[in-house]
Amino acid sequence: MTLTPPLAPPAAPTPAPTTATRTGRGNPSLPKPWIGWAFLAPNLLGVLAFTLIPLLSVVGLSFTSWNLVSGLEGIEFVGLQNFLDLAVDPGFWNAALRTVVYAGISVPLTVLGGLGLALLLNGDVPGRAVLRVIFFLPYIVTVVAIGMVWLMILNPSAGLVNQTLAAFGLQDVPGWFASSHWALPALILIAIWSGVGYASMIYLSALSDAPTQLYEAAEVDGAGAWTRFRTITWPSLMPTTVFLLVTLFIGASQGFGLIALITAGGPGDATTVVSYYMYQNGFQFYRFGYAAAIGMATFVGVLALTVLTWRAQRGRTLHD
Numbered sequence: 001m002t003l004t005p006p007l008a009p010p011a012a013p014t015p016a017p018t019t020a021t022r023t024g025r026g027n028p029s030l031p032k033p034w035i036g037w038a039f040l041a042p043n044l045l046g047v048l049a050f051t052l053i054p055l056l057s058v059v060g061l062s063f064t065s066w067n068l069v070s071g072l073e074g075i076e077f078v079g080l081q082n083f084l085d086l087a088v089d090p091g092f093w094n095a096a097l098r099t100v101v102y103a104g105i106s107v108p109l110t111v112l113g114g115l116g117l118a119l120l121l122n123g124d125v126p127g128r129a130v131l132r133v134i135f136f137l138p139y140i141v142t143v144v145a146i147g148m149v150w151l152m153i154l155n156p157s158a159g160l161v162n163q164t165l166a167a168f169g170l171q172d173v174p175g176w177f178a179s180s181h182w183a184l185p186a187l188i189l190i191a192i193w194s195g196v197g198y199a200s201m202i203y204l205s206a207l208s209d210a211p212t213q214l215y216e217a218a219e220v221d222g223a224g225a226w227t228r229f230r231t232i233t234w235p236s237l238m239p240t241t242v243f244l245l246v247t248l249f250i251g252a253s254q255g256f257g258l259i260a261l262i263t264a265g266g267p268g269d270a271t272t273v274v275s276y277y278m279y280q281n282g283f284q285f286y287r288f289g290y291a292a293a294i295g296m297a298t299f300v301g302v303l304a305l306t307v308l309t310w311r312a313q314r315g316r317t318l319h320d
Contacts, residue, residue, distance in 0.1 A: 061292035068286050082293035092294065094269065095277040096301075102184060102273055103252035106191040111244050113192060114199020115237070121200065122207045132204070135197035143257035150190050151177070151262060180270040183263050187271060190258060195251075199244050206240040207233075242313045246306050253302050274298050 062083070065076045086092055117135060121128055138146065153160050154176040162173040174182040210233065218228050256275040259265060265272035265280065272280070274294065282291030 058292045058295050061289050062296045064289040064292075066288045068288055078289065082290050083297070085290065086293050086297060091269075091272075092274070092277060092297075095272050095274045098184065098271070099253060099273040099275075102188060102191070102255070103249055106188045106195070107245060107248040107252055109188075110192050110195040110199055110248055111241060113196040114244070115203050115241075117196060117200035118203030118207060122204060132201065136201055137197065138194040139198040141194075144261060146190065146194060147258055147261040150186075154186055177263055178267065180267045183267060183270045187258060187263070191252065191255070195248060199248070202240060202244055203237065206237055210236055238313050242309055245309055249305060249309075250302055253298060 061075075063077060063079060065078045065082075066074060121132055121135075125131065154162075156162060156173070156175045156178050159176070161176075165173050176182050176186045214232050215228060218232060223231070254275050255273065256279065259271050259273065259276050260279070263271040265276045275298075278291045278294040278298070281287045281294065
């Protein structure tokens with residue numbers, strides 16, 4: 001007689017996961033959605049309070065006339081009148097021209113200087129790490145320290161630069177910040193000096209990701225240093241160059257600290273760029289609506305320049 005073992009009872013079906021289990025609210029081991037938002041909240045609040053609200057306020061003020069002294073009750077809607085006045089304001093156009101000269105000279109020279117410095121530091125240079133830190137330091141030093149140092153270096157009578165020029169026999173030494181002809185070139189010189197190290201660090205980071213296999217193939221084909229730079233290095237650095245041009249142009253258009261500290265827009269109005277002209281209208285003449293309109297015009301100009309720069313580099317990168 002053969003004994004047949006009893007059949008095992010059928011397994012119970014696995015219950016479908018509930019909504020609480022799927023979202024992690026019923027399982028303490030799974031992350032909860034609100035934790036991520038809790039970490040993001042401080043940054044989001046900062047952007048809202050210090051970027052979005054001020055930006056919307058400037059847009060709204062640009063269509064009003066307000067002198068701050070009259071309080072919020074004194075805000076008067078004037079429509080496009082501020083922009084119409086801006087279009088025929090010679091002070092604004094002169095300041096815009098100085099801004100174009102200031103940024104149009106300092107930014108390209110900063111980018112070229114940073115590229116050359118990066119190519120030198122990318123090679124086998126003794127003390128390369130120390131040199132990188134030294135060249136980058138001017139970018140992180142405060143504006144006040146930079147301004148005070150350059151005021152002493154470019155002092156018309158006792159400055160190191162003029163004393164050196166006089167030692168070489170130059171009689172008519174520049175007046176630098178005391179001269180309406182030399183004040184803006186002096187500011188351009190400072191902008192280049194303080195920005196070259198930053199540009200070189202950005203370029204060094206891009207050079208570290210350069211396609212080494214293309215360089216090896218070019219060397220096998222007998223390509224020289226200039227050919228390798230023109231056909232490989234420069235196209236691979238095009239996105240980095242566009243990034244530097246855009247960010248440095250934005251920084252130059254907003255340049256205010258050095259001008260306010262060293263020249264205060266002078267002598268006369270020789271160094272009154274758009275950012276300082278906006279400051280004058282807002283905080284010296286209390287024309288906050290007009291100053292906001294200047295800010296909006298600057299934003300539109302920088303945005304147009306950014307779009308043109310981006311479109312100009314399309315099809316010129318290594319991977320396009």
